Amino acid sequence: MLIAAILVLAVGTYAFRLSGVLLRERLELSASLQRMLPMSAAALLAALAATATLMAGSEFAGFARPAGVLAGALLAWRKAPFVLVVIAAAAVTALLRLAGIE
Amino acid sequence: MGTLYRTRAQLRDIGALAAASLAVGASFGAIAIAYGLPAWVPVVMSVLIFAGGAQFLAVGLLAAGNPIAAVLAGLLLNARHLPFGLAVADTIGTRWRDRLVGSHLMTDEAVAFALAESSPTARRRVYWLVGGSLFVAWNIGVVLGVLLGGATGDPDALGLDAAFPAGLIALILPSLRDRETRLVALTGAALAVLLTPVLPAGLPVMCALLGLLVLVRPTTRNRRSSPDAPPLTAGPAESARIAPVRPPSVPTPDDVSEGDRC
Numbered sequence: 001m002l003i004a005a006i007l008v009l010a011v012g013t014y015a016f017r018l019s020g021v022l023l024r025e026r027l028e029l030s031a032s033l034q035r036m037l038p039m040s041a042a043a044l045l046a047a048l049a050a051t052a053t054l055m056a057g058s059e060f061a062g063f064a065r066p067a068g069v070l071a072g073a074l075l076a077w078r079k080a081p082f083v084l085v086v087i088a089a090a091a092v093t094a095l096l097r098l099a100g101i102e
Numbered sequence: 103m104g105t106l107y108r109t110r111a112q113l114r115d116i117g118a119l120a121a122a123s124l125a126v127g128a129s130f131g132a133i134a135i136a137y138g139l140p141a142w143v144p145v146v147m148s149v150l151i152f153a154g155g156a157q158f159l160a161v162g163l164l165a166a167g168n169p170i171a172a173v174l175a176g177l178l179l180n181a182r183h184l185p186f187g188l189a190v191a192d193t194i195g196t197r198w199r200d201r202l203v204g205s206h207l208m209t210d211e212a213v214a215f216a217l218a219e220s221s222p223t224a225r226r227r228v229y230w231l232v233g234g235s236l237f238v239a240w241n242i243g244v245v246l247g248v249l250l251g252g253a254t255g256d257p258d259a260l261g262l263d264a265a266f267p268a269g270l271i272a273l274i275l276p277s278l279r280d281r282e283t284r285l286v287a288l289t290g291a292a293l294a295v296l297l298t299p300v301l302p303a304g305l306p307v308m309c310a311l312l313g314l315l316v317l318v319r320p321t322t323r324n325r326r327s328s329p330d331a332p333p334l335t336a337g338p339a340e341s342a343r344i345a346p347v348r349p350p351s352v353p354t355p356d357d358v359s360e361g362d363r364c
Binding site for chain 2: 001002003004005006007008009010012013014016017018019020021022023024025027036037038039040041042043044045046047048049050051052053054055057058059061064065068069071072073075076077081082083085086087088089090091092093094095097
């Protein structure tokens with residue numbers, strides 16, 4: 001049962017990935033729809049970033065994580081290197097947690 | 103980002119991402135073992151599914167003896183890969199080998215890194231570089247986590263849960279300079295956060311696609327009132343020009359059905 005569940009999830013996930021890639025060629029997309037593709041990807045990624053920042057499961061994630069992400073986002077906005085953004089976000093969150101702030 | 107970005111800096115960035123991925127992979131392996139699952143489970147999952155969020159979700163439900171929920175929740179969470187595939191299909195390439203392998207390497211980070219590049223060549227290079235190195239780092243991490251068992255600590259103590267959203271934000275910031283993309287993305291993100299408490303995992307993020315409606319509405323109305331209106335591709339200036347003459351809002355049948363879809 002365990003292996004069956006893993007295989008179904010693996011095949012299903014791969015099917016989602018591949019069908020997007022293959023559908024793209026079959027679909028005759030209008031210019032406006034083609035412009036919307038990168039936009040929808042940006043919307044999905046922004047939604048992932050926002051939910052991963054603010055939520056843990058279906059509840060608010062606490063303050064440490066959003067504070068760290070905010071620090072990283074500010075650095076990114078000031079055009080800091082990506083490495084610095086990632087490290088600063090993790091460090092601020094880890095330090096806040098060390099200080100007892102969740 | 104494109105021209106400002108030197109290869110070495112980019113390799114360093116991808117290295118940072120891979121290191122974080124390795125650490126999270128290790129904690130995934132350790133958590134799966136701590137749940138009492140056999141050692142092959144996290145390893146096989148990571149090679150065959152290769153989707154961190156879905157794996158964490160599924161492993162908890164599998165350990166709780168609920169394999170059907172694990173499959174459904176995992177698939178729901180990964181449904182976003184279909185629109186991602188549409189967006190990066192040209193980047194992955196047209197050869198069958200590339201499509202088959204490139205599809206499996208698809209992650210949020212690979213898509214975000216690729217879309218941050220402007221030239222097709224750079225997109226293609228960075229997609230494969232990120233996809234490949236994350237696949238290697240993630241799987242090595244999982245094996246390490248399994249070997250170390252419970253010894254790998256809580257990734258939250260290292261703040262790694264903040265590293266990934268911050269990285270995503272850094273990657274999508276350049277594309278948010280475009281006014282329309284910004285509107286769509288921020289609306290979508292707000293919708294996703296608001297819907298997270300009430301919808302099952304995965305659906306809120308998919309609902310971010312409804313953010314595209316902020317784009318469709320004014321143009322549809324414009325086209326109805328004046329058939330000669332320029333097409334949507336005219337650029338960001340267009341919607342700004344349309345806005346003042348937009349008629350008072352009357353919900354159309356379209357609006358209602360789109361709202362219900364979510």
